[in-house]
Amino acid sequence: MKSFEFLSKKRESKPRDCGITMVLDKGLGLETAESLMNISGEYVDYLKFGWGTSIVHEQDMIRAKVEMYKSYDITPYTGGTLFELAYMNHKLEEFFEEARSLGFPAIEISDGSTSIVHEDKLNCIKRAKLEGFEVLSEVGKKDPTLDRELTLDERISQMNDELKTGSSLIIVEAREGGKNIGIFDKSGNAKEDEIDVIVDRIDNKKILWEAPNKDQQVFFILKFGNTVNLGNVSSDDITSLETLRRGLRGDTLGKI
Numbered sequence: 001m002k003s004f005e006f007l008s009k010k011r012e013s014k015p016r017d018c019g020i021t022m023v024l025d026k027g028l029g030l031e032t033a034e035s036l037m038n039i040s041g042e043y044v045d046y047l048k049f050g051w052g053t054s055i056v057h058e059q060d061m062i063r064a065k066v067e068m069y070k071s072y073d074i075t076p077y078t079g080g081t082l083f084e085l086a087y088m089n090h091k092l093e094e095f096f097e098e099a100r101s102l103g104f105p106a107i108e109i110s111d112g113s114t115s116i117v118h119e120d121k122l123n124c125i126k127r128a129k130l131e132g133f134e135v136l137s138e139v140g141k142k143d144p145t146l147d148r149e150l151t152l153d154e155r156i157s158q159m160n161d162e163l164k165t166g167s168s169l170i171i172v173e174a175r176e177g178g179k180n181i182g183i184f185d186k187s188g189n190a191k192e193d194e195i196d197v198i199v200d201r202i203d204n205k206k207i208l209w210e211a212p213n214k215d216q217q218v219f220f221i222l223k224f225g226n227t228v229n230l231g232n233v234s235s236d237d238i239t240s241l242e243t244l245r246r247g248l249r250g251d252t253l254g255k256i
Contacts, residue, residue, distance in 0.1 A: 007248075008246050008248065009226070009246045009247055009256060011226070011242075011245065011246065012227070014042070014045065014073045015045075015073065016045055017205060018205050018227040018228075018229065019226060019227040019228070019229070019245065020045040020046065020169070020208065020229040020230070020231075021043055021044055021045055021046075021229075021230055021231075021233055021238070021241060021242075022044075022045065022046040022047070022048060022171075022208055022229075022230070022231030022232065022233065023044050023046070023047050023048070023233045023234075023235055023238060024048050024050050024212075024231075024232050024233065024234060024235065025047055025048065025049050025050060025053070025065075025076075025235060026050045026053060026235075027050075027053045027056075027057065028065075028235060030061060030064050030065055030068065033065055033068065033069075033235075034068050036235055036238070037068065037069065037072045037074070039239075040238040040239055040242070041069075041072035041073075041074060042072070042073075043238055043239070043241070043242040044072070044074050044238060045074065045075065046074065046075050046076075046077060046106075046136070046208075046231070047069045047074050047075070047076045047077070048076075048077055048078075048079055048108065048231075048232075049062070049065075049076065049077070049078055049079055049082075050079050051079045051080075051081035051082065052079065052081050052082050052085060053079070054078060054079075054082060054102075055082070059102065062102050063102050063103055066102055066103040066104060067103055070103070070105070075105055075106050075134065076103075076104060076105070076106070077104055077105070077106035077107055077108055077134070077136060078099055078104055078106075078107045078108060079108055080108040080109065080110030080112060080138050080171075081110070081112070081113055082095070083095065083107060083108060083109050083110065083124075084110060084111065084112070084113050084114045084116070087114065087116060087124065088114055092124070092127070096127075096128070096131045096133070099133070100131070100132070100133075104133070105133065105134060106133055106134035106135065106136060106168075107128055107133050107134075107135060107136075108135075108136045108137065108138060108171070109121065109124050109125055109128060109135055109136075109137045109138070109167075110137065110138035110139075110171075110173075111141075112138060112140060112141050112142040112173055113141075113142050113143075118158060118161070121137075121162075122161060122162065122165045125137060125162060125165045125166050125167055126165055126166060129166045134168050135166055135167045135168060136167060136168060136169045136170075136171055136208065137162040137167040137169075137170060137171065138170075138171035138172075138173055139155055139158050139159050139162070139170060139171070139172065139173060140155070140172060140173025140174075140181065140182045141173065141181075142173065142181070144180045144181055147173065147181055147182060152194055152197060152198075155182075155198075156197070156198060156201050156202060159198075159202055159207075160201070160202060163202070163206055168206075169206060169207070169208045169229065170202070170206055170207055170208065171208045171210060171231060172198075172207060172208070172209050172210055173210060174209075174210035174211065174212065174216075174232060182210075183195055183198075183209075184216065188213055188215065188216065189215075190216060190219050190220075192223075195223075199224075204224060204228070204229075205229070207229060208229045208230070208231045209228065209229060209230055209231065210230075210231045210232040211230045211231070211232065211233070212232045212233065212234065214237070214240065214244075214251075217230055217233075217241055217244055218244060218251045218252065221244055221245060221252055221256070222252065222255060225256070226244075226245040226246065226247075226252075226256050
């Protein structure tokens, strides 16, 4: 039983189809990660091994972390940049084999750092599904200049295409900084008008909003409620976000 539980709002138990929290692992050690999950694992739904970090760590370490995360009913998955690297080097078959051997149940498919013809990206989603992986796909570019070239209509069209092709969630690019990308301006403030258009045309339960900064998390929770899906959450901020979702912090106290 949690302490002072009588003061807390209830949250959906896992597996959740809303109120999803995706946490970014930028290279945690096994003991550190396990200690963190021991206290906060019930609040995490997806765990992304950021960009290409998996390459610089030993297979046994990655495999052990994957299994540990899964033991807490968390879906660990490979970062999109790793997929893009495999695509660039014509190594998709080897990529899928390695992901499977390491125990990953899901992968991210993106084109944020590279140029992939949209139809080819859709075919990669189909192929990953056939290989037995859950797919989370990301829409948006990591270069702010290139990202601004993507119109809102194009962004929404791609999101819909990828959902129809088999992605379980669409990630809205914001990087780990959350500024000057996609639905965030140079100061990290949300472009609310654009967000309204997106949710008017796409089921919000299928969107995973990258919101690495507290003010962004507060914005989405106050706008859509504590069942909004949020991603790229720092491993240091798991408890902080959960308290925001439950109205246990000044920013959301009495507002949820």
